[in-house]
Amino acid sequence: MAYICEYCGELAEDGKKCICRKEAAREALKKRKKRYILKERKEKDLAAHILKSRNIEESLEDFSAIPFQRLFEERFLNQEEAEKKIIAALDQKKRIAIYGDYDADGITGTAVGVNILRGLGGDVIPYINDRFEEGFGIHPKGVEALARQKASLIITVDNGIAGIDGVEKARELGIDVLVTDHHEPNNSLPDCLIVDPKQPGCPYSNKEITGVGVLFKILLQVCRHYGKESLAKKEMDLVALGTVADMAPLLGENRILVKAGLLIWNHEKGKYGIKQLLKEMGISRQVTAYDLGFLIAPAFNAESRLKGRPVHALKVLTSRSREEMEEGARQLVALNEKRKAMLDEQIALGERLIEEDKELFFIYHESIAEGIAGLIASRLMDAYGRPVIVLGRTAEGIYKGSGRSIPEFDLKKALDKNAPLLLKYGGHRQACGLSVTEDNLQAVKSFLETEGKMVLGGKERIEEISLDGELSAEDLQPEIIERMAALEPYGIGFPKPQFLLRGVVPAEVRLMKEVHSKFTFGNADILAFNRQVEEGKALDVTGIPGINEYKGKRRVQFIVKEIIEEEAELCGYGTSQE
Numbered sequence: 001m002a003y004i005c006e007y008c009g010e011l012a013e014d015g016k017k018c019i020c021r022k023e024a025a026r027e028a029l030k031k032r033k034k035r036y037i038l039k040e041r042k043e044k045d046l047a048a049h050i051l052k053s054r055n056i057e058e059s060l061e062d063f064s065a066i067p068f069q070r071l072f073e074e075r076f077l078n079q080e081e082a083e084k085k086i087i088a089a090l091d092q093k094k095r096i097a098i099y100g101d102y103d104a105d106g107i108t109g110t111a112v113g114v115n116i117l118r119g120l121g122g123d124v125i126p127y128i129n130d131r132f133e134e135g136f137g138i139h140p141k142g143v144e145a146l147a148r149q150k151a152s153l154i155i156t157v158d159n160g161i162a163g164i165d166g167v168e169k170a171r172e173l174g175i176d177v178l179v180t181d182h183h184e185p186n187n188s189l190p191d192c193l194i195v196d197p198k199q200p201g202c203p204y205s206n207k208e209i210t211g212v213g214v215l216f217k218i219l220l221q222v223c224r225h226y227g228k229e230s231l232a233k234k235e236m237d238l239v240a241l242g243t244v245a246d247m248a249p250l251l252g253e254n255r256i257l258v259k260a261g262l263l264i265w266n267h268e269k270g271k272y273g274i275k276q277l278l279k280e281m282g283i284s285r286q287v288t289a290y291d292l293g294f295l296i297a298p299a300f301n302a303e304s305r306l307k308g309r310p311v312h313a314l315k316v317l318t319s320r321s322r323e324e325m326e327e328g329a330r331q332l333v334a335l336n337e338k339r340k341a342m343l344d345e346q347i348a349l350g351e352r353l354i355e356e357d358k359e360l361f362f363i364y365h366e367s368i369a370e371g372i373a374g375l376i377a378s379r380l381m382d383a384y385g386r387p388v389i390v391l392g393r394t395a396e397g398i399y400k401g402s403g404r405s406i407p408e409f410d411l412k413k414a415l416d417k418n419a420p421l422l423l424k425y426g427g428h429r430q431a432c433g434l435s436v437t438e439d440n441l442q443a444v445k446s447f448l449e450t451e452g453k454m455v456l457g458g459k460e461r462i463e464e465i466s467l468d469g470e471l472s473a474e475d476l477q478p479e480i481i482e483r484m485a486a487l488e489p490y491g492i493g494f495p496k497p498q499f500l501l502r503g504v505v506p507a508e509v510r511l512m513k514e515v516h517s518k519f520t521f522g523n524a525d526i527l528a529f530n531r532q533v534e535e536g537k538a539l540d541v542t543g544i545p546g547i548n549e550y551k552g553k554r555r556v557q558f559i560v561k562e563i564i565e566e567e568a569e570l571c572g573y574g575t576s577q578e
Contacts (some may be wrong), residue, residue, distance in 0.1 A: 002105060003113070003341075011294045012110075012238035012262050019556065021374060027365075029354075029356055029384050029386075030383055030384055031230050032461045032462060032463040032571070033179055033460065033461070033463070033569070034462070034463050034464075034465060034562070034564075034565070035386060035462050035463070035464045035465070035503020035569040036464075036465050036467055036500070036562075036564065036569065036570045036571070037464060037466045037467060038470065038570060038571065039046055039053040039466070039467060039469050039498055040053070040469070041469040044370075045060075045097075045483060046469075046475065046480060046481070046483060046497075047060050047484050047486055047487055048060055049469060050468050050469075050484070050487060050497050051063060053468055054494070055249075057205055057230050060483075060486055060487075060522035062238055062486070062545055063486075064486040066256055066259050066263075068233075068256065068260065070253065070256060071075040071217060071220060071253060072220070072224075074204055074205060074206075074528045074546050075204070075221075076195045076196070076197055076202055076214065076217070076218075077195070077199065077201055077202035077203065077216055078193055078194060078195050078533045079195055079217075079221070079262060079517050081193055082178055082180070082218050082223070083218060083221050083222050085135075085153070085193065086117075086153075086155070086178070086218070086219070086222050087177070087222060087225055089122070089152065089220075090117070090120055090121065090122050091155045091534070092150035094123070094153055095120055095123045095124075095125065095126065095149070095150050095151050095152050095153075096117055096123065096124050096125075096151070096152070096153045096154075096155060097124075097125050097126070097127055097146045097149070097151040097154045097155070097159070098110045098113035098114050098117070098124060098125075098126050098155050098157060099127045099138055099142060099146070099154050099155065099156045099160070100113075100127070100128045100156070100157045100159070100305035101128070101129070101136065101137075101159040101211065102128050102130075102131045102136075102309065102310055103158070103245070103246075103304065104130055104241060104242055104245035104297040104300045105158045105210050105211045105212055105242040105243075105245055106128065106157060106158035106159060106211060106242075107242075107245040107300055107310050107313050107314060108119065108120060108212045108239065108241050108245070108300075108314075108315070108317070109157035109210075109211045109212035109215050109216075109242055110126050110127075110128055110239040110314065110318075110409075111159055111238050111314060111317035111318045112127075112157075112212055112215060112216055112218065112219070112235045112238050112239060112242075113126075113155060113157055113215055114126050114237055114318045115235055115238075115318060116219045116222075116223065116231060116232055117232040117233050117236075119228070119278065120223070120231065121266075122224070122228055122435070124252070125146070125149055125151065125508060126314055126318065127142055127145065127146055127299055127312065128304075128309060128310055128420055129142055129159075129309070130308040130309040130368070131304045131308045131309070131371055132211045132239070132308045132370060132371070132394070132570050134210070134310060135400070135424065135435065136159060136424070136433050136518070137160065137162050137163040137166065137424075138154070138158045138159060138160050138163035138170075138177070138179075138190075139163075139165075139166050140165055140166055140169040142166065142175070143170045143173065144169065144174065144352045145165050146171045146175065147170075147222065151175055151277070152157055152175065152176065153176045153178065154170055154175055154176070154177045154178070154426065155175075155177075155180060155215070155308070156177070156178070156179045156180055156181060156216070157180050157181075157211050157212065158181060158182065158183075158210070158211025158212065158242075158246075159181055159183070159211070160177075160179035160181045160190065160194075161179060161181040161183050161184075161185045161189070161190070161196050161198075161297050162183070162185070162186050162190075162197070163179065163190050164188060164190045164191075164467075165177070165224065166190075167190035167191060168190075168191070170192075170568075172353070173194075173248025176192075177190070177192040177193070178193050178195070179192055179193070179194045179196065180195045180197065180214045180215045181194070181195075181196045181211060181214065182196060182197060182198065182209055182210055182211050182213070182214050183196070183198065183426055183428065184198050184210075184380065184426075184427070184428060185198060185199050185200070185425065186416070186419075186426070186555045187416075187419075194381070195214060195218060195334065196214070197209060197214065205252075206252055206253045206254065206342050207254060208248050208249050208254065208412075208493075209243075209248065209572070210246040210248045211246070211397055212238065212239050212241055212242030212243065212246075212252070213242070213248070213254065213257055216232065216235065216236075216239045216257070216546035219232055220232045232286065234264070234401050236257060236260045236261040237264035237270060237271065237274065238261070238266050238317060238553065239258075239261050240257060240258040240259075240260070240262055240264075240265065240292060241261070241296060241297060241300075242280055242294040243261075243291050244289050244293040244297065244383040244491055245292065245297035245300070245490075246303075247293075247431075248491045248492065248493075249491075249492050249493025249494065250474070250490070250492060250493050250494045251493050252291065252490040254493075255489075255494070257294075258289060258489055258491070258555075259371060259489060260491075262287065262288070262289065262292075262413075263487060264437065265287040265292075266286050266287055271317070271417040272322060272325055273300055273316035273319065273325035273329065273348050274316070274317075276316070276326050276328075276329040277296070277299065277316055277329040277332060277334055278296075279329070280329045280332075280333040280374045281295065281299065281333055283295065283296075286468045288488070288489065289488070289489035289490060289491045290490070290491070296336055298339070299332045299333060299335075299336040300313045300316075300337040300539065301305055302332060302336040303331070303332060303335050303413055304371065304553075305369070305371030305372050305375075306335055306369075306371055307335070307341075308340060308371075308377040312327070312331040312335075313328070313332060315327075315328040315330040316329055316332065321545045323347070327575070329365055333490030333512070338554045339372065340371060341528075342369060343375055343376070343379075346368055346369060346372060346376055346377055346474075347379050347380070349365060349367065349368065350363050350365075350368070350376045350380055350390060351380070353365060354384075356378070358386075358449050358452065358453075359382060359386060359387075359449070359452035359453045359455075359456040359457055360386060360387045360388070360389070360409070360448055360449050360451065360453075360456070361386055361387070361388045361389070362389045362445040362448055362449055363376075363380075363385070363388065363389065363391070364391040364392070364393070364399055364401070364441065364445075365391040365392065365393070366391070368390060368391065368392030368393075368401065369392055370392045370394065370400045370401060372392040373400075373401035373402045373432070373533065374390070374401070374404065374433070375394055375403030375424070376388075376390045377389065377390040377401075377402050377403055377404040378404045379404065379405040380404075381405065382542070383519070385408045385461055385463065386399060386406065386452075386456070387403065387404070387405040387411060387452060387456075388403060388404055388405075389402075389403040389434075389448060389522070390402060390403070391417060391436070391441075393438075397437070397438050398435055398436070398437060399435065399436050399437075399438065399441055400433075400435040400436075400446075401434065401435075402431070402432065402434075403431065403432045403433075403434065404578050405426070405429070405430045405431070405432075406429065406430070407429075407430065408456060408459075409451075409452065409456060410429045411427065411429060411430060411431065411432045411577050412427055412428055412429055412431070412432060414448060415427075415432055415434060416451075417447075417451070418444060418447050420437050421433055421436065421440045421444050421447070422435065423435040423437060424437055425528050427542075443519070458507060464544065465498070465562065466498070467498055467499060467542055468498060468499055469499055469500070470499065470500045470501075470502065471499045471500065471501055471525070471545070473521060473522030473523075474520070474522075475545075476522055476523060476545065477523065477556065478547055478555070478556055478558040478559065481545045481546065481547055482547060482557050485546075496544050496546065497545075498542055498543065498544055498561060499540055499542065499543065499544075499545065500540065500541075500570075501521070501540070501542075501558065502540050503538050503539075503540065503570065504513060504521050504526065504539045504540070504541055505519075505521070505536060505537070505538050505539075506519040506521070506526070506533050506534070506535050506536065506537070507519055507520050507521070507535065507536075508520050508535075509533060509534075509535040511532065513529055515531075515532070516528065516529045516530065516531070517531055517532055517533045518532065519535070521537050521558070522556065523555070523556065524545075524556040524557065524562060525555055525556070525557050525558070526541070526543075526556050526558045527558070527559050527560060528541075528558060528560040528563070529559075529560070531560065531563065533563075539563055539564075540563070540570075541561075541562065541563050541564065542560070542561050542562040542564065543558050543559050543561045544558070544559045544561065545557070545558050545561040546558075546559070562570075
């Protein structure tokens with residue numbers, strides 16, 4: 001059967017895949033030189049060494065604790081005024097609307113606001129934008145809907161800092177607005193009370209707190225006013241989910257919020273809706289920060305990505321009906337499975353649209369689904385090590401989508417420079433959302449590609465991998481490795497420790513499922529997924545140690561991340577590069 005190459009359109013030989021220039025060039029782009037940064041082993045105790053090597057001054061005992069009272073030590077700019085506004089609305093029995101963003105941070109923030117204020121006796125209604133019809137931020141259409149429901153005070157969460165039109169509409173309708181957000185402000189701010197750690201003049205030290213974290217801290221103080229701090233604490237499972245989902249660094253206050261929240265996730269008396277979701281997903285083990293970010297958050301995000309408004313996601317977290325929570329959990333899992341299938345197809349489309357000679361990939365196509373544009377951008381950025389913008393075309397002819405970037409390129413700054421050509425935009429240094437008319441599309445593309453060339457052009461592409469130190473066979477003992485459990489949770493800003501093992505000579509090599517290798521090294525089992533190793537041939541490997549318990553027996557298990565190739569750089573302690 002004849003085969004038409006999907007990249008170049010040429011006819012290939014029967015039974016053979018065309019290896020055209022475009023495909024070959026793309027594959028070449030993915031190859032980056034690897035540089036391993038090896039940290040000096042500063043402590044015999046591995047856990048203590050990790051903290052010291054990462055410049056964390058706390059002791060292991062302090063770092064592993066949950067100092068809840070630290071959450072009261074700092075306030076945001078305007079926070080006390082915000083608390084007074086909320087307390088007044090509660091005392092005067094005014095109807096309060098929680099206006100959230102449609103992603104996991106906004107959904108959990110909305111649920112936290114609804115659950116806490118209801119617990120304080122408040123008259124509370126939630127509102128989350130339709131991703132496709134209203135987009136990001138407080139929207140005049142949403143404000144009008146809340147006016148019809150007699151809302152007196154709108155509290156935004158994870159949005160609002162750029163909501164000038166929405167806030168103005170609220171003023172016209174006689175509705176008070178309190179913006180709580182964590183995004184970078186644009187040149188102009190909405191005319192209302194604002195709590196945002198990134199707004200000018202805010203001294204709050206944790207600039208990387210999430211939207212749900214900002215609102216939680218405000219409501220925690222409100223709960224203290226009424227002597228009901230325990231009410232706020234019950235919602236820390238949702239704060240943990242939103243914090244991890246929004247890729248906040250798991251250090252400082254964020255760490256306290258996530259660590260405390262995970263205790264609730266793994267408590268048998270946690271929220272019924274959460275338990276139903278875990279049941280539908282087949283998760284019966286202890287939930288980790290990894291699970292929150294890579295398994296559970298995508299299920300909450302799937303509904304808005306495909307349907308626009310996260311109706312069932314909110315029901316899982318706020319409904320008082322068990323039937324609604326159960327149905328919501330089923331719907332979220334089903335939608336997430338559909339989202340996974342769509343993503344695979346559209347990543348393949350995105351790859352075909354890559355222009356290999358660019359430092360920034362600006363990809364647009366009428367069939368790209370707006371709701372998963374950010375996921376496509378993220379996957380392509382990871383694969384190619386370049387900033388990526390992905391846009392799909394709406395029925396109205398507007399191109400909308402998202403961008404993801406590497407640390408060296410500030411997306412938000414680049415969009416600020418190009419603001420006159422954009423309909424709407426917002427975000428952070430490494431993530432953004434934007435919309436642009438078809439008339440301005442090529443101009444925006446040209447500008448961003450030029451910015452990419454100016455910032456990144458001519459620089460060698462190197463993938464740096466940080467190693468927390470070197471281990472010996474003697475280190476691979478259960479009692480040594482178990483001490484590292486006190487460092488959890490791991491995530492953004494505090495990744496799982498990765499170590500170097502030199503001169504590993506595989507013994508008793510077993511091939512699993514014809515693609516994975518398992519062998520022994522000292523008293524430990526070494527697992528190398530998707531790799532076949534040769535018995536007796538010495539290797540330098542990097543990986544993550546842990547404990548595997550089977551039939552009551554505990555052994556150290558080292559999961560191989562990389563087999564160091566000869567051309568790779570290994571620099572730092574104990575090398576010729578030192």
